[in-house]
Amino acid sequence: MTTQLRAAVLGSPIAHSLSPVLHRAGYAALGMAERRYDRFEVDEAGLPGFIERIEPAEWAGLSLTMPLKRAIVPLLDEVGRTALAVDAVNTVVFGPDGRRSGDNTDVPGLVNALRERGVEKVEAASVLGAGATASSALAALAEVCTGEVTVHVRSEQRAAEMLALGERLGLRIRTAAWEDGARALESPLTISTTPVGATDGFADVLPSGPGVLFDVLYHPWPTRLAAACAERGGTVLGGLDLLVHQAVLQFEAFTGVPGPLAAMRAAGEAALAEG
Template identity: 50%
Template sequence: MASDRRRLAVLGSPIAHSKSPALHRAAYDLLGLDWEYTAIELDGAGLRAFLDTRDASWRGLSLTMPLKQDVLPLLDEVDELATLTNAANTVLLADGVRRGFNTDVGGIVRALGEAGCDRIRHGVLVGGGATAASALAAMAELGAASVQVLLRRPGAGGSVAELGARLGLAVEVRPIADLATLEEADLVVSTLPGGADPGVEASAALRRATLFDVAYAPWPTRLVSQWLEAGGTVVHGLEMLLHQAVLQVRIFASGDPFQALPDEAAVLDVMRRSL
């Protein structure tokens, strides 16, 4: 692999708290790549000018919301998952071409698979936050036939239901209060922002499902506490961050999210320890 100095960054606002620099630097150090990865404060208004002024030393970008959506019209190519979810969290800059990818879906699938949840039939999605579309796509990839989406404002669930239809899922949008009465699920994914309290206790039956909470600060969230009190299985939100970052490193290193890194198990381990 090439050892020339390249530049990368995670963009967003606020961004100072981001764990991405630690994750990526650990990976590039192990891979022997003399690459610089920083965090840059940037909002949507400045995104076009930022992209237009990158020189050939720039290899790629990681994006937080709302830049994942703001960037789409500024890209030359967009992968299937980014098109489907209307969000690109990764931009590869190569040969004057801007290519957008969504590694959040793969990050969720890989995190759940590592926890032993690699096949589901029925899922529950709590919240319609920034990661909801990626979570729904991940459930479809895991084989779900149906997903119940629980929202504070069920009337705002049209876009989620539409995505579900495109994914071949039977999606039912219900009020978040129904968390207390649901009886069946293989997987519950919470995309509530910042670990917000859903305001209701999950039913005892539902807590037998695996819970994946994408929030990781503060931890544990209220939902996670409910699952732990019941002795349920919980997948930490940092696992998604970790696994989607591994896919980003693949993209930045080779241009291909499906091409494994040299000794990827060791790369994953050093990235996990950086957290």
């Protein structure tokens, strides 16, 4: 019987994280009462020390949120192909020998969330924003989109970064001005990766028949953009969809057992409803 029963989410700030709720719900649903999942406030400066104190005989793995997804990379023994492509690790698995393996479950989680809603392939797509989450969005679109991806950005530097990533991923990228972001919803699929309030100005000028919107925020929900898209008949996915699907994959990486999607989603919904 394995002794690697501990896992946790690290980041700063971390108090808002729903990861403990999701993973603990998975443990409860599958009768894994011996397992433990915690959260720890850890910033970039404190990360090396935290990792060195880990006892791999006890720890199965770690979930990582901002600002640690890139800071963890030099501390790992191996990094998966997806994580390397987007330069972001959100999952660390400890081998019994202490080997540290990093990967990214945000990308396949995003793909799985879309597939759950019937979005298998699209001929074109748009992305709002150009930060770390936008990189994961592009990696997911490399599997989903067969045509051009338009990325709405605020700066030439961000545009150059997205074009370079698209080239590495084999995606055809076109950059467009942030101010034209409302036109993104003319695409069959739009992924919004921006902070709270950033897309509010687009809500009143959306096309009459928007496509699928995947807005990665989950609190507050719905965003103004998501509500406006739904009112106009568009299909809307939210940040909880992404959070749950990536957590299901982490759960399996930590336990060897597929995460119970329905139980984990219900726990996340309940936690958000409580505020």
